[in-house]
Amino acid sequence: MKDDNTLTAQDLTDINGDEFTQAYQQFVKAGDLISLTRQFEQGFAQTGRDNQLSFNVKEAKVSLLDTGILLVEPESSAMSDKPSKRIVISSGIHGNETAPIEIVQQIIGDIIAKKIQVKHPTLFIMGHPVAMNIAKRFKTENLNRLFCGKHQLIEPCFEKYRAEKLEQYVSGFFNAGTSDVTNYHYDLHTAIRSSKYEKFAIYPYQADKPWDKEQLSFMAACGVNTILFGHGPTGTFSYYSSANFAAHAFTVELGKVRPFGENDMTSFQAAADKLTALVCNEDLSLKDFDNNDFNLFEALGDITKVSDNFKLYVDDAASNFTDYPVGTILSTDTGEEYRTTQVGESVVFPNANVGNGQRAALMVVPTTL
Numbered sequence: 001m002k003d004d005n006t007l008t009a010q011d012l013t014d015i016n017g018d019e020f021t022q023a024y025q026q027f028v029k030a031g032d033l034i035s036l037t038r039q040f041e042q043g044f045a046q047t048g049r050d051n052q053l054s055f056n057v058k059e060a061k062v063s064l065l066d067t068g069i070l071l072v073e074p075e076s077s078a079m080s081d082k083p084s085k086r087i088v089i090s091s092g093i094h095g096n097e098t099a100p101i102e103i104v105q106q107i108i109g110d111i112i113a114k115k116i117q118v119k120h121p122t123l124f125i126m127g128h129p130v131a132m133n134i135a136k137r138f139k140t141e142n143l144n145r146l147f148c149g150k151h152q153l154i155e156p157c158f159e160k161y162r163a164e165k166l167e168q169y170v171s172g173f174f175n176a177g178t179s180d181v182t183n184y185h186y187d188l189h190t191a192i193r194s195s196k197y198e199k200f201a202i203y204p205y206q207a208d209k210p211w212d213k214e215q216l217s218f219m220a221a222c223g224v225n226t227i228l229f230g231h232g233p234t235g236t237f238s239y240y241s242s243a244n245f246a247a248h249a250f251t252v253e254l255g256k257v258r259p260f261g262e263n264d265m266t267s268f269q270a271a272a273d274k275l276t277a278l279v280c281n282e283d284l285s286l287k288d289f290d291n292n293d294f295n296l297f298e299a300l301g302d303i304t305k306v307s308d309n310f311k312l313y314v315d316d317a318a319s320n321f322t323d324y325p326v327g328t329i330l331s332t333d334t335g336e337e338y339r340t341t342q343v344g345e346s347v348v349f350p351n352a353n354v355g356n357g358q359r360a361a362l363m364v365v366p367t368t369l
C-alpha cells in the first residue's frame with residue numbers, strides 16, 4: 001500500500017486474486033454491483049478497458065471499468081435513432097445515501113437480467129465504496145466538493161484519489177461521443193436533514209445558458225418538482241459535467257438518508273422508471289413546463305460566519321426551505337446582523353459549525369421562469 005492509502009495494481013492482484021475472479025463471475029450471473037463494489041472498495045487490478053471485464057447482454061456490452069463503475073454500450077444495431085444521448089447516472093457520492101445506490105442497482109439488475117434493452121451508452125456509478133462500507137457520508141473529505149480539479153488542492157486521501165478517477169471516467173465517457181450527441185448526468189443523492197419539500201434538485205449554474213424547461217419537466221416526471229438554481233461555479237459532480245461537457249445535469253435529492261434495505265423504494269419508483277425509460281429510449285411522456293407545477297428557487301446570498309461571535313438563529317435541524325417572515329433576524333455577528341428582506345425568503349443547508357469566513361446558510365427566494 002502506498003502512503004496515501006491507495007493501492008497499486010500489484011497490491012490489488014495480491015489481495016484479490018481468485019477471490020476477485022469468483023466475485024466477478026457471480027456478478028456476471030446475478031448482476032449485484034452493490035455487493036461486488038463493497039467487496040472490492042479499493043478497486044481491482046483488472047479493468048474493463050481492454051475487454052478483460054466485459055460481457056454481452058441483450059444487444060449491449062457491459063464493461064466493469066473500476067469498482068462501482070459500469071459502462072453499458074448498446075450494439076450499433078440496437079442504438080436508438082437520432083437524437084443520440086450519452087448518459088451518466090451516479091449514486092453514492094456520499095456513501096450513506098443508499099436509496100440512489102439501490103436505484104442504480106435496480107436498473108443494472110434489469111439490464112443484466114436482460115429485462116430491458118439499453119439504447120444509449122450509459123455510465124453507471126456507485127461513487128464512494130469506502131464510505132458505503134462504513135455507512136458514512138465520507139471518510140476524510142466531502143467528495144462532492146472535490147470535482148473540477150479541486151481534489152488537487154487537498155492532502156492525499158481516498159476521496160482525492162476517487163474524485164480524480166471519477167473525473168477521468170466521466171471525461172473519457174463524454175469525450176467518446178460525437179459532436180451531435182447530447183450529454184446527460186443525473187447525480188442522485190438523499191439528504192441528511194429533512195426538507196419542507198421532500199425531493200428537490202440543484203440545477204448547476206449555467207452562466208450564459210438558459211435553464212432548460214424540458215429538463216425541468218423531466219425532473220417533475222421523476223417526482224422532483226422543487227428546483228434550486230445554482231448561482232455560481234462549484235466543485236460538485238453535476239457541475240463538473242455541466243460546465244465541462246455541456247451535459248444536462250442535476251444534483252437530485254430524493255428524500256432522507258436511510259441504511260441499506262430500509263428505503264421505501266416505492267417513493268423512488270418514478271425516478272427509477274423515468275431514468276430507465278431515458279436509457280432505453282422509451283417515451284418519457286413529459287408534460288409541458290408550467291410554473292404552477294414547480295417550486296422554483298433562486299439564491300439570494302449566503303449568511304457568512306465572520307467571527308467567533310457569530311450566532312445563527314436557525315436550528316441545525318431546521319428543514320431545508322423553511323421560510324421566515326420579512327424582518328426576521330437569522331444571525332448576528334460582531335457589529336452586524338442578518339434580517340430577511342424578501343417575501344418567501346427561505347433557508348437551505350444551515351450549518352453553524354463552520355469556520356470564520358465560511359457559509360453558514362444559503363438564503364433563497366421563490367422565482368418563476
Ligand SMILES: [Zn+2]
Binds near residue numbers: 189190191
Ligand atoms: Zn449527498
